[in-house]
Amino acid sequence: MNPSPGTTGLILNEPLLWERGRPGRRGASLPAADVPPSPLETELCGEGPDFPDLSEVDLVRHFTRLSTWNYGVDTGFYPLGSCTMKYNPKTHERQAALKGFAAAHPLLPAPLCQGALRLIWELENDLAAITGMDAVSLQPAAGAHGELAGMLVLHAHHAHQGRQRSKIVIPDTAHGTNPASAALCGYRPVAVASGPEGVLEPAAVEALMDEETAGIMVTNPNTLGLFETHIREIAAIVHAKGGLVYADGANLNAVMGIVDMAAIGVDVIHLNLHKTFSTPHGGGGPGSGPICVRRHLEPFLPVPRVVQDGDRFHLETDRPLSIGRMGSFHGHFGVMVKAYSYIRSMGAEGLRRASELAVLNANYVKENLKKDFHLAYDRPCMHECVFSDERQAPFKVTTLDMAKRLMDYGFHPPTIYFPLVVHGAIMIEPTETESKEDLDLFVAAMQAIAEEARTDPEKVRNAPHRTKVRRLDEVTAARKPCLIG
Amino acid sequence: MRYLPHTSQEIEEMLAVAGVNRLADLFATVPESCRRHSPMDLPAPLSEWALNERMDALAARTAVAPEAKVFLGAGSYDHFIPAAVDALAGRSEFLTAYTPYQPEISQGTLQAIYEYQTLACRLMGTEVATASHYDGATALAEALLMAIRKTERRRVAVSRLVHPHYRQVAATYLRPAGYEIVELPYRPDGTTDLSAVGREGDLAAVALQSPNFFGCIEDLAAGAAAARGAGAMLVTGFTEALAYGLLKNPASQGADIVAGEGQSLGLPRSFGGPGLGMLGTRQAHVRSLPGRLVGKTVDQEGRQGFVLTLATREQHIRRERATSNICTNNSHCALRAVMYMAAMGKTGFRELAALNHDKAAYLKQALAGAGHRIPFARPTFNEFVVDFGAGFEAIHRRLQDAGIVAGLPLAPDYPDLEGCYLLCATETAKRQDLDLLVKEVSQ
Numbered sequence: 001m002n003p004s005p006g007t008t009g010l011i012l013n014e015p016l017l018w019e020r021g022r023p024g025r026r027g028a029s030l031p032a033a034d035v036p037p038s039p040l041e042t043e044l045c046g047e048g049p050d051f052p053d054l055s056e057v058d059l060v061r062h063f064t065r066l067s068t069w070n071y072g073v074d075t076g077f078y079p080l081g082s083c084t085m086k087y088n089p090k091t092h093e094r095q096a097a098l099k100g101f102a103a104a105h106p107l108l109p110a111p112l113c114q115g116a117l118r119l120i121w122e123l124e125n126d127l128a129a130i131t132g133m134d135a136v137s138l139q140p141a142a143g144a145h146g147e148l149a150g151m152l153v154l155h156a157h158h159a160h161q162g163r164q165r166s167k168i169v170i171p172d173t174a175h176g177t178n179p180a181s182a183a184l185c186g187y188r189p190v191a192v193a194s195g196p197e198g199v200l201e202p203a204a205v206e207a208l209m210d211e212e213t214a215g216i217m218v219t220n221p222n223t224l225g226l227f228e229t230h231i232r233e234i235a236a237i238v239h240a241k242g243g244l245v246y247a248d249g250a251n252l253n254a255v256m257g258i259v260d261m262a263a264i265g266v267d268v269i270h271l272n273l274h275k276t277f278s279t280p281h282g283g284g285g286p287g288s289g290p291i292c293v294r295r296h297l298e299p300f301l302p303v304p305r306v307v308q309d310g311d312r313f314h315l316e317t318d319r320p321l322s323i324g325r326m327g328s329f330h331g332h333f334g335v336m337v338k339a340y341s342y343i344r345s346m347g348a349e350g351l352r353r354a355s356e357l358a359v360l361n362a363n364y365v366k367e368n369l370k371k372d373f374h375l376a377y378d379r380p381c382m383h384e385c386v387f388s389d390e391r392q393a394p395f396k397v398t399t400l401d402m403a404k405r406l407m408d409y410g411f412h413p414p415t416i417y418f419p420l421v422v423h424g425a426i427m428i429e430p431t432e433t434e435s436k437e438d439l440d441l442f443v444a445a446m447q448a449i450a451e452e453a454r455t456d457p458e459k460v461r462n463a464p465h466r467t468k469v470r471r472l473d474e475v476t477a478a479r480k481p482c483l484i485g
Numbered sequence: 486m487r488y489l490p491h492t493s494q495e496i497e498e499m500l501a502v503a504g505v506n507r508l509a510d511l512f513a514t515v516p517e518s519c520r521r522h523s524p525m526d527l528p529a530p531l532s533e534w535a536l537n538e539r540m541d542a543l544a545a546r547t548a549v550a551p552e553a554k555v556f557l558g559a560g561s562y563d564h565f566i567p568a569a570v571d572a573l574a575g576r577s578e579f580l581t582a583y584t585p586y587q588p589e590i591s592q593g594t595l596q597a598i599y600e601y602q603t604l605a606c607r608l609m610g611t612e613v614a615t616a617s618h619y620d621g622a623t624a625l626a627e628a629l630l631m632a633i634r635k636t637e638r639r640r641v642a643v644s645r646l647v648h649p650h651y652r653q654v655a656a657t658y659l660r661p662a663g664y665e666i667v668e669l670p671y672r673p674d675g676t677t678d679l680s681a682v683g684r685e686g687d688l689a690a691v692a693l694q695s696p697n698f699f700g701c702i703e704d705l706a707a708g709a710a711a712a713r714g715a716g717a718m719l720v721t722g723f724t725e726a727l728a729y730g731l732l733k734n735p736a737s738q739g740a741d742i743v744a745g746e747g748q749s750l751g752l753p754r755s756f757g758g759p760g761l762g763m764l765g766t767r768q769a770h771v772r773s774l775p776g777r778l779v780g781k782t783v784d785q786e787g788r789q790g791f792v793l794t795l796a797t798r799e800q801h802i803r804r805e806r807a808t809s810n811i812c813t814n815n816s817h818c819a820l821r822a823v824m825y826m827a828a829m830g831k832t833g834f835r836e837l838a839a840l841n842h843d844k845a846a847y848l849k850q851a852l853a854g855a856g857h858r859i860p861f862a863r864p865t866f867n868e869f870v871v872d873f874g875a876g877f878e879a880i881h882r883r884l885q886d887a888g889i890v891a892g893l894p895l896a897p898d899y900p901d902l903e904g905c906y907l908l909c910a911t912e913t914a915k916r917q918d919l920d921l922l923v924k925e926v927s928q
Binding site: 014016017018021023025026027028033034035036038040041044045050051052053054056060062063064067069073074075078083085087088089091093094095097098099101102103104106107111112113118119130132141142144148155175176177179182183185186188189226227229232256257258259260263264274278280281282283284324326328329330331333334341343344345346348349350352354356359360363364368379382404412432434435467468469471473476477478482483 | 486488489490491495496498499500502503504505508509511512513514515516518519520521522524525526527528529530531533536537539540541542543544545546547548549550553555557559560561563565567569571572573575576577578579580581582583584585587588589590591592593594596597598599600602603604606607608612613614616617619620621622623648650651653654656657658660661662663702729730731732733734737746753754755756757758759760771777778779780781782783784785786788789790791792794795796797799800801802803804805806807809810811812813814815816817818820823824826827828829830831832833834835836837838839840842843844846847850864885888890893912913915916919
């Protein structure tokens with residue numbers, strides 16, 4: 001066994017940006033003025049923002065040091081459940097930085113931006129092929145924005161049917177963004193509990209579904225990492241009452257090339273390009289949250305739409321039934337370039353293989369850890385599995401403690417305390433880009449922590465020990481917010 | 486595939502641990518009726534070499550400088566980006582990290598975003614700023630929803646000189662819940678006509694943009710007075726953050742909420758996204774703010790550190806009662822912005838803003854000198870409207886074929902401005918290019 005990646009080392013201190021600067025220093029060069037100065041009327045002018053003046057060296061040292069306090073996918077294993085932190089290929093950065101993409105103005109006349117329009121059009125077609133859906137919009141900027149777009153499509157559909165509805169069914173395992181997105185459309189979320197097997201039961205949905213209900217939002221595979229086995233029957237129940245099925249595609253990484261979203265009864269699904277399609281998460285975005293719909297909902301998709309006309313492309317905004325515009329321009333094009341590069345590098349076989357190996361990795365971790373950790377639902381899982389701290393509770397060691405202790409071993413912690421239906425949840429999603437030996441190291445670290453919980457619980461409760469800072473006082477941060485310096 | 490590390494032997498070993506024989510058996514819980522029966526219809530995979538060729542070919546079919554001369558602004562601006570910003574933002578410790586939910590190993594992102602919030606406040610004049618929104622349009626829509634929550638009123642007044650796309654996004658966000666948007670007309674000098682504000686009554690917000698869509702600098706203090714008189718909040722937007730290197734900041738003019746686009750702060754235009762939604766307000770409103778916030782605190786040994794804070798406003802805690810549904814935002818864009826603002830510094834940022842103003846002023850004067858009418862008298866920043874008159878469309882198209890984009894036609898969004906174009910010149914426009922444009926449009 002190799003030693004765990006966690007170690008002690010040199011951690012540099014670095015002050016706040018404005019503690020470094022000296023007035024008069026300069027970190028960037030400006031072009032020489034080749035036009036005469038033309039002063040603006042004084043009463044319109046202010047002082048200008050009080051930014052620190054730094055040299056280029058100050059700037060580079062500052063942010064380089066900050067970067068060393070971060071943990072990214074390139075640093076190591078990142079088993080964050082429902083976040084699909086797979087490897088972000090380096091070639092993507094090269095492609096997005098191409099001048100013809102990075103420097104392109106969004107309002108270029110169509111004949112001058114054929115390359116960008118073609119890329120959007122082809123990516124939409126690729127995503128339709130991957131999901132089995134009929135039409136795609138790349139406008140939404142992130143997953144929650146895609147959810148909002150999807151809810152707006154439901155809302156527009158019902159308005160077009162002549163009768164708006166007031167409620168939406170959302171399982172108790174859903175991401176918090178689901179109810180928040182539905183609420184923006186004025187829909188009141190109605191919770192449905194998952195059954196004893198961890199999946200939705202048709203009878204429970206049938207009991208709630210009526211003609212006041214706009215539809216259901218379902219994550220499949222769900223956040224317990226389980227495939228919703230009754231999805232077709234549930235979709236039929238929802239459709240019978242005139243409702244629509246919205247799928248949260250955050251967990252698509254489990255089922256590419258395996259499941260046909262249209263066949264299972266989905267009307268709208270959003271995807272996360274920054275999860276399944278390997279675009280970097282950037283420390284919290286930018287993401288991209290395209291929505292894919294069945295043919296009957298295409299008229300409601302956001303504008304503008306990229307339209308093919310012979311071998312030319314243009315943007316179309318005149319769509320009377322559209323939910324409207326979702327963002328300033330055409331969505332996160334820079335992120336689309338990366339997702340397109342990924343799909344074109346993987347091909348159909350590669351994507352299916354990625355899903356198979358993601359599921360293999362999750363089951364491998366699950367089997368290896370279930371001796372030491374309580375497994376909430378002991379069933380074959382998809383791309384992630386959910387444990388809890390039930391077996392560590394007698395030693396007064398919590399999920400949070402173990403998550404923090406994992407950092408000392410050199411791993412990013414899993415998603416914790418989610419889904420809410422599992423008390424003290426530890427949600428592990430390894431993704432397909434982790435090798436067996438890295439998984440073995442992680443398993444060994446988790447087993448060592450389980451052992452520590454029994455023999456030296458204090459050490460676990462006080463973790464992490466080796467990080468730049470130790471546990472932070474979040475209560476005071478929220479009670480007396482200090483949000484700027 | 487080079488991203489998939491498993492050898493066949495490892496797969497066998499792992500399948501044995503999982504208790505199945507074949508990879509396909511892992512999907513036994515997926516009912517047959519849910520399965521796909523044919524492979525996904527995708528093009529054959531490309532090698533890294535072939536991908537480069539494919540992407541080079543696509544990128545070559547887009548008009549960019551220096552071959553093309555693009556005098557377009559309208560919410561997306563051409564500014565020079567120092568190599569240091571690209572190099573630092575490209576560090577994979579920043580780029581490949583998740584949202585900093587685990588602060589002990591995310592202090593780099595957290596401190597940088599705290600620094601971003603601070604410099605964003607210094608730019609906008611606000612007391613707090615969020616960690617980022619998707620773009621200027623969604624930031625403005627969220628600001629209007631915030632004003633609706635704060636005032637418990639259901640109508641907002643939005644100037645017609647707010648970017649047309651931003652107004653459309655506001656409509657997308659506000660209409661399903663039944664909120665009403667009234668539009669404020671503009672005056673002959675190119676600023677918003679506020680006279681209707683007092684008559685409308687029951688307004689949650691008055692929304693202006695400065696510099697506005699015509700590039701004109703609005704009288705925000707007058708806007709604030711009008712909003713106060715109506716019991717509404719003043720929401721001010723912007724598409725060109727660099728303008729505040731020169732102009733009085735919006736909060737100092739009485740803005741209650743400031744919401745704008747930060748693309749100019751070190752982000753490539755990238756065909757319109759990702760951008761950076763900037764949103765700030767007073768400390769008193771902080772608990773109504775949508776979006777993430779980073780706060781300063783201490784660790785158990787008393788050392789300074791940073792955490793995501795005030796999460797009880799957010800969807801993962803508050804669910805349907807959250808102040809917004811936003812989750813993943815544009816954190817890496819905020820990171821680029823703080824690097825850019827720090828690279829420029831107070832001195833450089835002001836000089837750069839002045840240079841932008843001078844370039845556009847030069848072009849405006851030269852066009853006026855060549856006999857073109859400048860319809861709006863109000864001072865502008867780095868873009869402005871020119872009336873080229875009826876029949877200019879053919880010249881515009883001819884120039885376009887030659888790789889010159891002589892501004893954005895305004896008639897599609899403002900039917901009353903037939904023949905008028907919005908032109909932009911930033912620090913990247915050389916005098917010879919400005920002279921060439923004047924010559925070409927004046928033939």
